Amino acid sequence: MNACRAFAILPVSLITLSHAVADTNQVYLEQGGYVHFEAEDASTVGSWDVNTALNDYTGSGYLEWTGPDYFSENNAGNGIITYHFRVETAGNYELRWRSRIAKGESNTESNDTWVRFSTGNDVAGEEPLSGWTKVYMGEFGIWSWSARTVDHVANPVRQYFSQGDHTLEISGRSYGHAIDRIALYRYDDVNFDPGLNGTLALSSYVRLDGSTEDPNPIVSPNPTTTEPPTEPEPEPETENELDERNNVAAIGSSASENNASFCAANTLTLVASDAATLNISGQSPIYNRDTLLLDADTSNVLLSFDLTQVPAFTSAKLQYSTGVDISNGTLDIYLGSNSAWVDNNASTAPDPTVRVATAQGGWDANARYETNLTASLLTQSQTTLIASITSGSGNLSLRSTSGEQPLPVLSISGAAQFCADWEANNNEATTETPDESDTGTVKKSGGGMSYWMLALLLAGMRKVAPATKNS
Numbered sequence: 001m002n003a004c005r006a007f008a009i010l011p012v013s014l015i016t017l018s019h020a021v022a023d024t025n026q027v028y029l030e031q032g033g034y035v036h037f038e039a040e041d042a043s044t045v046g047s048w049d050v051n052t053a054l055n056d057y058t059g060s061g062y063l064e065w066t067g068p069d070y071f072s073e074n075n076a077g078n079g080i081i082t083y084h085f086r087v088e089t090a091g092n093y094e095l096r097w098r099s100r101i102a103k104g105e106s107n108t109e110s111n112d113t114w115v116r117f118s119t120g121n122d123v124a125g126e127e128p129l130s131g132w133t134k135v136y137m138g139e140f141g142i143w144s145w146s147a148r149t150v151d152h153v154a155n156p157v158r159q160y161f162s163q164g165d166h167t168l169e170i171s172g173r174s175y176g177h178a179i180d181r182i183a184l185y186r187y188d189d190v191n192f193d194p195g196l197n198g199t200l201a202l203s204s205y206v207r208l209d210g211s212t213e214d215p216n217p218i219v220s221p222n223p224t225t226t227e228p229p230t231e232p233e234p235e236p237e238t239e240n241e242l243d244e245r246n247n248v249a250a251i252g253s254s255a256s257e258n259n260a261s262f263c264a265a266n267t268l269t270l271v272a273s274d275a276a277t278l279n280i281s282g283q284s285p286i287y288n289r290d291t292l293l294l295d296a297d298t299s300n301v302l303l304s305f306d307l308t309q310v311p312a313f314t315s316a317k318l319q320y321s322t323g324v325d326i327s328n329g330t331l332d333i334y335l336g337s338n339s340a341w342v343d344n345n346a347s348t349a350p351d352p353t354v355r356v357a358t359a360q361g362g363w364d365a366n367a368r369y370e371t372n373l374t375a376s377l378l379t380q381s382q383t384t385l386i387a388s389i390t391s392g393s394g395n396l397s398l399r400s401t402s403g404e405q406p407l408p409v410l411s412i413s414g415a416a417q418f419c420a421d422w423e424a425n426n427n428e429a430t431t432e433t434p435d436e437s438d439t440g441t442v443k444k445s446g447g448g449m450s451y452w453m454l455a456l457l458l459a460g461m462r463k464v465a466p467a468t469k470n471s
């Protein structure tokens with residue numbers, strides 16, 4: 001029952017239910033620059049529920065605010081949950097949490113919760129935190145380790161903590177915001193890697209009776225055998241060992257020369273017709289075509305491809321070259337809501353709709369990769385792909401600094417006649433599209449010729465001349 005209904009029917013003694021508080025009692029211990037725990041380990045209070053409906057949660061479930069929206073800071077503090085943690089090494093710490101939009105289909109709703117650090121101090125040069133602070137994420141349909149504050153700016157949530165005991169408090173803000181895990185890390189000394197969420201140890205904690213509990217599962221050793229142990233073969237070293245790759249395949253240098261689309265062996269290499277970095281944290285500038293830089297909570301990359309002449313296809317891959325930085329994290333690729341983003345008008349920026357790919361890095365510097373897309377979701381039209389990242393360490397550039405392949409390409413494959421059909425479609429589009437400024441005639445230096453006469457002439461020529469490859 002939400003707070004509004006409770007106010008109407010409950011006696012006065014119970015009206016304060018939504019303002020009730022829950023205390024985890026246990027004290028999480030910072031070790032190696034990290035404090036990391038399951039959000040649902042706290043007792044629920046008010047309209048916080050422990051749910052399991054969303055896939056891929058960790059632990060026993062996740063917290064979800066099921067009460068009304070409390071957008072005004074004056075109404076913050078409904079359903080307070082207090083977490084205690086003990087800092088061994090004083091320093092500047094950043095808050096991250098693994099959260100998700102559990103209700104609705106918008107990336108700007110059901111995406112935030114109030115946060116308060118009553119024992120922390122502001123960090124010079126970082127966003128000051130005064131009382132209850134709105135902390136939000138902006139990715140729909142996935143669990144995200146994003147935790148930012150200040151709309152359209154997306155500042156990190158950072159505080160200085162002295163050695164000793166401290167508290168983190170959360171309270172309900174947006175109906176349908178779900179929180180799975182919470183982490184604090186000393187960002188000057190350690191990198192936070194969301195890709196290692198499943199392997200990063202949870203923090204030990206001290207109980208009320210003074211005993212210490214390790215919440216991590218105990219891994220039993222292999223049973224002893226009579227056979228002598230064998231030395232395992234060393235695994236080959238890689239440049240980037242931050243995470244296991246998933247749907248990120250390293251490939252050779254670009255097959256596309258001079259950024260020209262071409263088709264061979266039933267596979268079309270289609271160069272992006274337009275590409276830009278979209279700034280999602282501020283109002284201006286909206287587009288940057290000089291770089292293709294993915295940064296969590298700050299920027300996405302827009303890639304426009306003309307699929308209008310592409311025949312029916314069975315598979316599609318996005319191929320891209322990385323920049324000078326090693327990166328790690330989760331890459332998501334969506335279909336954009338439109339392809340009309342031709343100027344710096346914020347209203348034309350496409351929104352992500354259907355996700356066509358998810359990939360897990362790391363990505364080495366100055367390398368080339370490909371990521372499989374769900375081909376059945378692509379249509380034979382002008383199509384915009386929106387790439388976003390939940391970054392672990394370093395940004396991800398989709399434009400090589402070497403200049404060999406500055407733009408990403410789509411690698412699209414089809415049946416036996418795929419390339420021949422693509423070339424025929426392009427030839428037909430070239431010869432049968434009249435000049436809109438000439439109302440049915442094609443202008444030549446010696447005068448005008450009927451468009452249909454020219455089309456018939458070219459059609460006759462195609463019957464005796466072999467097809468040529470566009471480049």
